[in-house]
Structure formats: structure tokens, C-alpha cells
Amino acid sequence: MDRQLISAVAHTDHPIAAPVSETHLERLLTRAKLGAGARILDLGCGEAAWTLRALELYPDATADGVDISARALAAAAKGAGARGLADRIGLHETPAAGFTAAEPYDLVLCVGATHAFGGLAATVEGVRRFLRPGGLALVGEGFWEAPPTPEALAELEATPDEFADLPGTVAVAEEAGFRVVYGHTSELAEWDEYEWSWTGSLTRWALDHPGPDGEAALAAALEHRDMWLNGYRGVLGFVTLLLRRTG
Numbered sequence: 442m443d444r445q446l447i448s449a450v451a452h453t454d455h456p457i458a459a460p461v462s463e464t465h466l467e468r469l470l471t472r473a474k475l476g477a478g479a480r481i482l483d484l485g486c487g488e489a490a491w492t493l494r495a496l497e498l499y500p501d502a503t504a505d506g507v508d509i510s511a512r513a514l515a516a517a518a519k520g521a522g523a524r525g526l527a528d529r530i531g532l533h534e535t536p537a538a539g540f541t542a543a544e545p546y547d548l549v550l551c552v553g554a555t556h557a558f559g560g561l562a563a564t565v566e567g568v569r570r571f572l573r574p575g576g577l578a579l580v581g582e583g584f585w586e587a588p589p590t591p592e593a594l595a596e597l598e599a600t601p602d603e604f605a606d607l608p609g610t611v612a613v614a615e616e617a618g619f620r621v622v623y624g625h626t627s628e629l630a631e632w633d634e635y636e637w638s639w640t641g642s643l644t645r646w647a648l649d650h651p652g653p654d655g656e657a658a659l660a661a662a663l664e665h666r667d668m669w670l671n672g673y674r675g676v677l678g679f680v681t682l683l684l685r686r687t688g
Contacts, residue, residue: 442657445512449488450646450658451665455638456490459553459581460627460679462634466494469681472623473577475499479547482571483507484537485554489517489530491579492550496526504530507540509557538567545573552581552681561610565617569686578619578684584610586678596672610680619684627679636674640666 452458457466470491475481479502483492486506496502508514514532521527533540537557549568551557558564561582568578584604594601605613611621640662647659 442654442661445510447643447658447661448510449512449516451639451643451662452488453642453646455635455642456488457635458487458490459681460632460635461552461581461625461681462631465625465627465631465681466491467498469579469623469625469683470495470498472683473548473579475502475547475577477501478503480544481505481548481550482542482546483550484540484568485551485557486517486532487513487554488520489532490520491552492530493517493520493524493526495548495550496529497524502529505533505542505546506530507533507535507537509534509536542571546571546576547573548577548579550579552579553679555580555582561605561613562617565614565619565684569618572686574686574688576686577622578686579681580614580684581679581681582610584678584680585676587676589673589676593672593676596668597677604677607678607680611682614682614684618687620687621682622685623683625681627681629675632674632679636666636669640669 479499481492481495481502481504483506486492486508489506492504492506496504506517511534514534517532521530549571551564551568555561555564558567565580585606589601643658643662647655
């Protein structure tokens with residue numbers, strides 16, 4: 442069972458592919474206060490939950506979504522059609538780090554996809570080149586909520602310097618020519634909702650699909666649940682920063 446299918450199934454009941462609630466997603470997008478005719482870019486858009494909601498909040502905005510998953514982009518296109526937004530969004534199957542654009546954007550999103558650039562520092566540097574002067578970025582990244590234990594690091598297959606603490610994460614974002622104008626630190630309840638949905642949706646699918654794919658899905662769900670409950674729950678945090686470009 443390929444990873445793209447596992448991810449698609451796991452996010453069935455939580456299409457926001459990050460530990461962020463719908464309420465806080467909308468608040469972050471609203472705080473962007475985009476002007477008329479805004480251009481939006483989502484790097485690593487997945488099924489484009491953030492982008493489609495932004496287009497609903499800003500009725501004259503247009504957007505581009507970029508992802509390497511054909512399956513996720515197909516779901517994004519279906520969602521855009523169902524919400525009457527298909528003519529306002531372009532979807533591009535290409536690596537986020539390799540995407541090019543003819544015009545700058547007013548808002549660039551990269552939430553939970555900084556791995557596409559090789560980490561937070563490279564992500565904010567990459568995002569900045571897409572923005573008009575004074576434009577905004579919405580970047581979601583993990584951080585150490587508490588010092589990681591050896592057990593947590595082993596479960597995550599991470600090193601202590603894989604993430605910074607919250608002040609360090611903010612500093613990295615601002616060092617690339619931004620200032621934080623708003624942010625949201627995901628609450629434990631948001632993490633729990635995300636993780637229970639991720640593992641539960643995959644487990645339910647596995648039970649409904651006996652056979653090799655079902656066995657692979659169940660193994661992935663149980664491995665992830667163990668990594669969360671016995672590893673990073675309460676240790677790994679998530680922050681979404683609204684950044685304004687300076688200079």
C-alpha cells in the first residue's frame with residue numbers, strides 16, 4: 442500500500458492535514474486581511490483544505506496549489522468543483538521547491554510541508570521569493586514543546602536539533618526577512634483530534650478492506666499511534682505563524 446494512499450485515507454475525517462482546528466484555520470486566514478484581487482499560493486497543498494477555505498473567505502482571490510501527490514491534487518480538484526471554486530484555483534503536480542511563478546503572490550502558505558524544502562530555514566527563504574513586497578506567508582512547523590526524551594527521539598527517528606523550541610522557531614522565521622504578525626500554537630486537544638482521526642480513519646479502512654492492503658494500513662495506523670502515544674504526545678508542538686515580508 443503506497444504512502445500517498447495511506448495519507449489520503451488517514452486524512453479522510455480530518456482533511457486539514459495539520460493539528461489545527463477549522464476555527465483556528467479560519468482565524469489565521471482572516472487575520473491575513475487580504476486585499477481585493479489577492480493572489481494565493483499553497484506549497485505542499487495536499488487536498489487544498491487551506492486554499493479552498495481562503496478562496497471562500499476572499500471571494501475575488503485566486504490561488505495556485507502545488508503538490509507532488511496526484512491523488513491529493515485530484516481530491517483538491519474535486520473539492521474545488523463541489524464548492525464552485527474550480528475557476529479560481531490552478532493545481533500543479535510538481536515539487537514545491539521547484540515551482541516557479543510569473544507573478545508574485547499576496548499570501549504564500551506552507552503548512553506542515555517544510556520537509557519539501559529541507560526544513561524551516563530553507564522554507565522561509567524559499568517562500569520569500571514568491572511574495573510581493575509586504576506580502577504575507579503562513580508557515581506551519583513543529584517545535585519542541587518540551588525537551589525530547591531519548592524515547593521520543595527514537596520514536597520520531599529525530600535528533601534533538603531537528604526542531605527548535607518555540608522562541609527558536611520564531612527566530613528562524615524572522616531571520617529570513619519577516620516579522621510575525623500573528624500566530625497560533627496548536628493546543629493538545631487539536632493534536633489529539635488530529636491523531637485520533639489519523640489513526641482511527643486508517644484503522645476503520647483497514648477493517649473494511651481485509652487482505653494485504655488492509656493489513657498494511659492497520660500496521661501503519663498502529664505504528665503511528667504508538668509513536669504518538671508513547672513518543673511525541675506533549676513533546677512535539679506545532680505552531681502556525683503569519684509572517685509579513687520586510688524590505
